[in-house]
Amino acid sequence: MRIVFATGNAGKIREIRDILADVDAEILSLKDLGLSSEAEENGSSFGENARIKIMEIYDILNKRSDMKDTVIMADDSGLCIDCLGGEPGVHSARYMGHDTSYVIKNRAILDRLRDVPEEERGAGFVCHISAIDENGRIFDAEGEMRGRIAHESRGSEGFGYDPIFYLPELGRTSGELSEEEKNAISHRGKVLRMMKDILSGEGIISFRQ
Ligand code: ITT
Numbered sequence: 001m002r003i004v005f006a007t008g009n010a011g012k013i014r015e016i017r018d019i020l021a022d023v024d025a026e027i028l029s030l031k032d033l034g035l036s037s038e039a040e041e042n043g044s045s046f047g048e049n050a051r052i053k054i055m056e057i058y059d060i061l062n063k064r065s066d067m068k069d070t071v072i073m074a075d076d077s078g079l080c081i082d083c084l085g086g087e088p089g090v091h092s093a094r095y096m097g098h099d100t101s102y103v104i105k106n107r108a109i110l111d112r113l114r115d116v117p118e119e120e121r122g123a124g125f126v127c128h129i130s131a132i133d134e135n136g137r138i139f140d141a142e143g144e145m146r147g148r149i150a151h152e153s154r155g156s157e158g159f160g161y162d163p164i165f166y167l168p169e170l171g172r173t174s175g176e177l178s179e180e181e182k183n184a185i186s187h188r189g190k191v192l193r194m195m196k197d198i199l200s201g202e203g204i205i206s207f208r209q
Contacts, residue, residue, distance in 0.1 A: 001025040001205065004061070006053045006074040008037055009093075011159025012188070016075070019183050019192045024208045025071075035060065041076070046090060046128035047140060049076035054132045067134040071204060073195065077127040077187060079161045081149060083113065083120050092161070106153050106164045113149050121148040125165065125174075127187035129195050133204050141194040145187040147174070158182055 003025045005016055013029045020027050030036055039056040043049040053074030061067050078092030088095035096105050113121060128142040150166035155175030163175035167185075174182055183189040199205040 001069045002028055002071075003205075004028050004030070004033065004057060004070060004072045006030055006037060006057045006072055009159070012075055012077075015179065015183055015186070015188055016192065018179055019189055020196070022207050023196060024206050030057070041090075041093075043076075044090065046076040046078065046126055046142065047130070049090060050074045050128045050130035050140070051138070054130045054138070058132050058136075069134065071131050071133050071199065073129055073131040075127055075129050075188060075191075077125065079165070080124050080126055081109070081113075082122040082124075083116050089126075102160055102163075103153075106161060109149065109161075109164060110151070110153065116149075118148070121166075123147055123149050123165065125161075125187040127191045129191045131195060131199065133199075137202075139195065139198050139202075141191045141198060143187055143190040143194065145174075145185060145190070 001024060003020065003023065005013060005027060007013055008030060017027050035057065037053060037056060039052050041049040041052055043052055053076065054072045057072050061070065078089050080086040080089045096108060124144040124146050126144045128140065131139045148166045148168060150164045150173050153163040154173045155163050157177055158175050163173055165174045167174060196205065200207065
């Protein structure tokens with residue numbers, strides 16, 4: 001049994017491997033298969049983009065008759081900031097340009113929110129995971145981690161917008177959490193655990209003894 005995770009994001013795949021460690025399957029990234037994604041993520045929702053990512057890889061493996069005992073999954077996620085009408089949202093990776101560093105992107109967001117009071121700094125990390133099995137059956141799960149936009153960037157754990165995502169109940173940003181701490185509460189952790197329940201309920205995956 002193998003799970004092919006259709007992502008080119010090294011931060012995501014690290015977290016995913018950890019969260020799926022109890023699944024009795026080999027976890028492979030696109031890089032492990034020598035593949036890369038060319039598909040344009042032009043959907044208007046996280047769900048549409050996750051679907052685009054799994055279908056691109058499904059079409060490739062299916063043409064090669066290489067879907068036996070395989071599940072393809074993809075994660076589309078992003079930071080939705082309440083006072084910016086949910087932006088950058090589905091554009092999170094492309095915000096200010098795909099190749100712009102997160103030091104610059106995070107600083108720009110902090111600047112945009114400089115005068116926004118504490119009670120209006122709410123934000124959520126949203127994650128949508130889609131999966132497709134060898135019979136072409138598609139499964140979806142979506143969830144969120146709520147927090148606030150911090151006043152300054154803090155922490156060097158995680159990736160992307162983690163250093164500016166403040167969790168009031170912990171008094172830390174998600175960039176200051178260990179991988180284990182983040183995975184226990186994160187959008188990605190929640191949704192992958194939902195997906196494990198769905199796929200094990202369908203008898204598609206099982207857990208290590
Ligand atoms: P793939 O499409 O190859 O998976 P990507 O980075 O382009 O990689 P997305 O299109 O889903 O992924 O964009 C998600 C962006 O949202 C990501 O690049 C980060 O900027 C941000 N993001 C999502 N989850 C995050 C997290 O847990 N911590 C920090 N930033 C996150």
